[in-house]
Amino acid sequence: MPATSMARRRRLAAGVAAALVLAPLSYAYSAQASVPPPDSGWTQVWADDFNGNAGTLPSSSNWIFDTGHSYPGGAGNWGTGEIQNYTTSTSNISLDGGGNLRITPLRDGSGNWTSARIETQRTDFAPPSGGVLRIEGRIQMPNVTGNAALGYWPAFWALGSPFRGNFQNWPSVGELDVMENVNGINQVWGTLHCGVAPGGPCNEFNGLGAVRACPGSSCQSAFHTYRFEWDQSVSPNQLRWYVDGQQFHSVSQSQLPADTWNQMTSHGYFILLNVAMGGSFPDGVAGTTTPTGATASGVPMLVDYVAAWTRGGGGTTPPPGNGGTAYRQIEAESFDSQSGTQVGGAASAAGGSYLGWLANGDWARYSGVDFSSSAARQFTARVASGAAGGVSGLVEVRLDSPSSTPVGSFAVANTGGWESWRNIPANISGVTGTHDVYLTFTSGQGADFVNVDWFSFGH
Numbered sequence: 001m002p003a004t005s006m007a008r009r010r011r012l013a014a015g016v017a018a019a020l021v022l023a024p025l026s027y028a029y030s031a032q033a034s035v036p037p038p039d040s041g042w043t044q045v046w047a048d049d050f051n052g053n054a055g056t057l058p059s060s061s062n063w064i065f066d067t068g069h070s071y072p073g074g075a076g077n078w079g080t081g082e083i084q085n086y087t088t089s090t091s092n093i094s095l096d097g098g099g100n101l102r103i104t105p106l107r108d109g110s111g112n113w114t115s116a117r118i119e120t121q122r123t124d125f126a127p128p129s130g131g132v133l134r135i136e137g138r139i140q141m142p143n144v145t146g147n148a149a150l151g152y153w154p155a156f157w158a159l160g161s162p163f164r165g166n167f168q169n170w171p172s173v174g175e176l177d178v179m180e181n182v183n184g185i186n187q188v189w190g191t192l193h194c195g196v197a198p199g200g201p202c203n204e205f206n207g208l209g210a211v212r213a214c215p216g217s218s219c220q221s222a223f224h225t226y227r228f229e230w231d232q233s234v235s236p237n238q239l240r241w242y243v244d245g246q247q248f249h250s251v252s253q254s255q256l257p258a259d260t261w262n263q264m265t266s267h268g269y270f271i272l273l274n275v276a277m278g279g280s281f282p283d284g285v286a287g288t289t290t291p292t293g294a295t296a297s298g299v300p301m302l303v304d305y306v307a308a309w310t311r312g313g314g315g316t317t318p319p320p321g322n323g324g325t326a327y328r329q330i331e332a333e334s335f336d337s338q339s340g341t342q343v344g345g346a347a348s349a350a351g352g353s354y355l356g357w358l359a360n361g362d363w364a365r366y367s368g369v370d371f372s373s374s375a376a377r378q379f380t381a382r383v384a385s386g387a388a389g390g391v392s393g394l395v396e397v398r399l400d401s402p403s404s405t406p407v408g409s410f411a412v413a414n415t416g417g418w419e420s421w422r423n424i425p426a427n428i429s430g431v432t433g434t435h436d437v438y439l440t441f442t443s444g445q446g447a448d449f450v451n452v453d454w455f456s457f458g459h
């Protein structure tokens with residue numbers, strides 16, 4: 001949905017460009033007390049029920065707050081033409097005290113819009129090998145319709161982990177739109193983005209999508225449960241979309257080229273919630289630029305909970321991709337041996353700790369990493385650096401010896417702080433089989449230049 005490096009959503013939905021009438025605004029605040037217990041066979045691996053005091057922000061241990069009109073160095077207007085400024089103001093995003101998160105777009109006296117967007121700290125949501133991942137949210141879309149809704153673009157979605165810190169690798173890393181809606185229409189869109197843009201196997205910039213009305217009550221007038229499943233327990237693998245337990249969309253592994261599928265499934269994902277205003281999708285559906293002077297300000301999206309479950313497979317630690325342990329997210333501090341490194345801890349790092357204080361000549365070994373018979377050609381690491389100006393170095397991957405020739409590397413300098421994390425990808429020469437993997441660190445200076453949170457490989 002709305003975080004790509006290129007504008008998109010030029011599609012028109014049949015029948016929705018008819019004349020729109022102003023509708024009254026009303027709000028429903030019903031919510032469950034907590035995340036529902038898992039169905040038989042499912043294990044909950046993460047959740048936020050948004051219980052807390054009214055007027056407070058959601059947990060920063062669970063969520064990162066996106067602000068402004070773009071990622072640092074990313075495409076303007078979040079790549080989609082949306083016009084709002086994202087903030088951390090409790091006027092735009094807060095708990096309501098009744099078990100809901102409220103994301104509220106607001107227009108000021110000059111016609112400028114603000115809203116909010118958050119994404120999970122975790123970037124490792126993926127099925128266990130041979131199992132199923134389920135991402136679910138219970139959400140009421142902004143309760144506004146007709147002309148008053150023009151430009152509203154609520155969304156619940158996920159992006160491939162390599163996008164964080166890169167912002168130029170969409171759509172190959174994958175985007176899973178669990179729920180999107182525009183202009184207050186009683187419909188939910190579910191969409192996969194992948195491959196290349198424009199065109200490609202996922203028909204970008206539109207993606208592979210489906211749309212349907214919410215069952216029973218409209219999407220705007222009541223809470224509904226939106227669910228996405230990534231199923232590795234069947235062959236070919238499947239992606240499935242549901243509303244209130246009713247499946248309305250699926251994409252099969254057999255529909256896509258093998259390299260496209262592997263590129264979007266060789267890593268985990270992070271989850272996002274936001275309400276955008278205007279942009280290519282609502283404009284395309286409305287047939288005019290949105291929002292307009294008739295658009296109502298201050299109508300929130302309400303989120304009762306967001307949760308992730310897994311079922312079957314090899315356990316709850318997600319090993320994404322086609323192959324062995326190389327395609328899992330490997331925590332950097334889980335080394336088998338090391339030289340010159342230390343382990344640091346911080347709530348902002350996945351798993352709460354990281355490999356740190358890394359300088360020229362340091363290394364860490366990870367034994368018996370299985371690349372399987374399908375060659376890995378990409379390496380991604382989540383790194384941070386507070387190094388002084390002029391200090392930089394290489395993060396290298398070597399096989400079976402800390403002195404072997406690197407199969408790949410990337411350079412890193414100051415990222416904004418020792419816990420200001422960036423996902424940095426690098427190409428590697430094709431690797432198959434099982435190896436001891438060494439992360440080695442090379443610099444022309446003697447100072448520490450990088451911390452590493454986790455790393456993984458992809459096809």
